[in-house]
Amino acid sequence: MQSSWTWVKNHDIISRLDNGQRVVQEIIHALRCHEWKQDDVFAVHLALEEAVVNAIRHGNGLDPAKRVRVETKISAQRCWIQVEDEGSGFDPREVPDCTANENLEKPGGRGLLLMQNFMSSVEYNEAGNRVVMEKVLD
Amino acid sequence: MADPQRISCDMIDDDVAVVQFKDRKILDEGAIQDLGRELFGLVEEAKHKKILLDFTNVEFLSSAALGKLISMHKKVEQAEGKLEMCSIRPEIYDVFKITRLNEKFDIYDDRDTALGAFRA
Numbered sequence: 001m002q003s004s005w006t007w008v009k010n011h012d013i014i015s016r017l018d019n020g021q022r023v024v025q026e027i028i029h030a031l032r033c034h035e036w037k038q039d040d041v042f043a044v045h046l047a048l049e050e051a052v053v054n055a056i057r058h059g060n061g062l063d064p065a066k067r068v069r070v071e072t073k074i075s076a077q078r079c080w081i082q083v084e085d086e087g088s089g090f091d092p093r094e095v096p097d098c099t100a101n102e103n104l105e106k107p108g109g110r111g112l113l114l115m116q117n118f119m120s121s122v123e124y125n126e127a128g129n130r131v132v133m134e135k136v137l138d
Numbered sequence: 139m140a141d142p143q144r145i146s147c148d149m150i151d152d153d154v155a156v157v158q159f160k161d162r163k164i165l166d167e168g169a170i171q172d173l174g175r176e177l178f179g180l181v182e183e184a185k186h187k188k189i190l191l192d193f194t195n196v197e198f199l200s201s202a203a204l205g206k207l208i209s210m211h212k213k214v215e216q217a218e219g220k221l222e223m224c225s226i227r228p229e230i231y232d233v234f235k236i237t238r239l240n241e242k243f244d245i246y247d248d249r250d251t252a253l254g255a256f257r258a
Contacts, residue, residue, distance in 0.1 A: 017167050042198065042229040049165055049200050099238045105212060107205035110237050114201055117236045 007034065007074040012067055015060040015085075020052040020068070027072050027081070034076055036137075043118035044079050044135050050111035051083040051131055059085030059129055079135045089128030144173040147180065154256055155186040156249070164199040174206040178213055187219035190252050194225040204237065211243060220244070224252040 060066035214221040246252035
């Protein structure tokens, strides 16, 4: 499948939210150029936004000395994204279920759930500082 | 309250504050903080009891924006008011559904139906 990628890009940014926004916008633009449908672009946009913000804010704690690396591969049918930060990582299994009745009114903790629902697959490495997610169109 | 930058607010029938979002994408950290302040001001300062959030302009929102909506919902409930939402596009409605917030919020297809629900 490697040969089918038509857009491949590596970003290596300082942990600032505006840098993250620029990366997200560039990737979303690339999807549109590949004529992805609006709802599929929305899905990747949402997941990517959550992953990048998590890496910058929670992973690296907005520390400008730490970097976030985003690798992206896009084809007409697939979008593969890896986001890695330099933080100590987290265990996604320990994130409380935000759809449990007792957590429904808590203001945070929904990013991971949204990523899992809007992408075809989402996987963290053992350390919990790198996420690989993929959207495969039907 | 200073002039809002993120929302516009019109009064309907003198008692319903109808809020439109100025941003098509609600994701920038600073914008979300401003949005929260401006929304909360409608309850805490302007003392509105009936508030309708009209999402017609909104194409995208992040989970951080959801957090502000949840806080807003709580503030309105604490003030014994009523918060409604309307005109949410399907992709964004999916976000509410996945997070089960559609069960917490009063969501209507369009503005007229939402305004009718205030009168019911």
